Amino acid sequence: MENLKKNIKDMLESGEIAGFLGLIEEEGHPIPFLFTKDSLDKLDALTVPDIRYPMTDILLKIVRKYPEDTIGVMVRGCDDRALIELAKNQKILSDLIRPIGVACTKEMAEYCRCSQPYPREIHYGEKVEGVKDRSDLEKVESMDLSDRLDYWMGQFSKCIKCYGCRNICSMCFCDQCTLEDDTLILTGQAPPEIPIFHLIRAFHMAGRCIDCGLCEEACPAHIPLRSLYRKVREDMADYLGYVTGMDETERDPLEFLGSDGYEVPTKIDET
């Protein structure tokens, strides 16, 4: 921890970064904090707790405000995957971001059912193996079609349209949100039109979602949103060989055709 603090302090003092987005403990609560040269004393309160914050979502707000500055940020595996996607989508310039990587504990990896609980580069913590768990998908897949629809409509009908799922998501960076487009979805009513409200978001997450699970955690109605996005994430891998959050130079095959052949998936199981 002391090394970490010193590292951040050095980067701020030397001007390598203009700010560092991390967490501090304030009155017993970890909260996000943007360290600058002028708040080095605050580094004493720097903390790396076993809880999560949508760091890259906050980072995006900072970057929009200070587009010229180099910013450091504490990232876990999921945040790091988000950085990759944000760079791909030209929301950040990787050259202007200094990620400080934190590896998650075994407990966290299990809690998050996380396939990759570590960032590209680890500055803090010990790397543990990911968790392979698709039991949430299997639960749905074990039902027949009409039970599935009943299940999902029951879940969706609990929605209070708080937009929490969208607001917490680092991958929801659009300037205009489809969920508020009344030519597609009736606006001004809660619960929203279902299933379209949730399916539009689910389809949008194909080729974007980095499977951090924050949306599901944020949903006050406890809708198992993440399994929808995990499903399309899996489909993108199965049909199009594309996994988000891996490589900045890859392109979303739903948006870019690519130049080396554009094989069309044929493996469509309609049973």
Add this chain to the structure above:
Amino acid sequence: MAETEKGFEPKIIAFCCNWCSYAGADLAGSMRLKYPANVLPIRVMCSGRISPHFILKAFQRGADGVLVTGCHYGDCHYIKGNYITKRRVTIMKDLLKFVGIDPRRLRADWIAASEGDKFAKVATEFTEEIRALGPSPLRG
């Protein structure tokens, strides 16, 4: 859902691209080929313009089936719109299935401007398939 209700007339939305399949639908008309009145063609400039949202909205508003049509590969007037269409439809079908909507309710097909007969055939086939599936469970 298996039994077809008596008197059930499927509502089918067919998104057709201006250059091929819409022209194909037009040709079907001028050739006086019969295709079911259940199929409502909506013209778009390219199958690539068919946002996945349009498909979802059609189902939300009670369509029993959605047909997405475009030019054959290599013929798209915007070069490659139809490849993207195919990818989107593939993922969409699986998502629909995951939430309990029969993926056969969504179909993509390629129809050239000269293929009035193919348009009529696809429209008829699809209507019958949807008729057999019965009304969409999302129909209010």
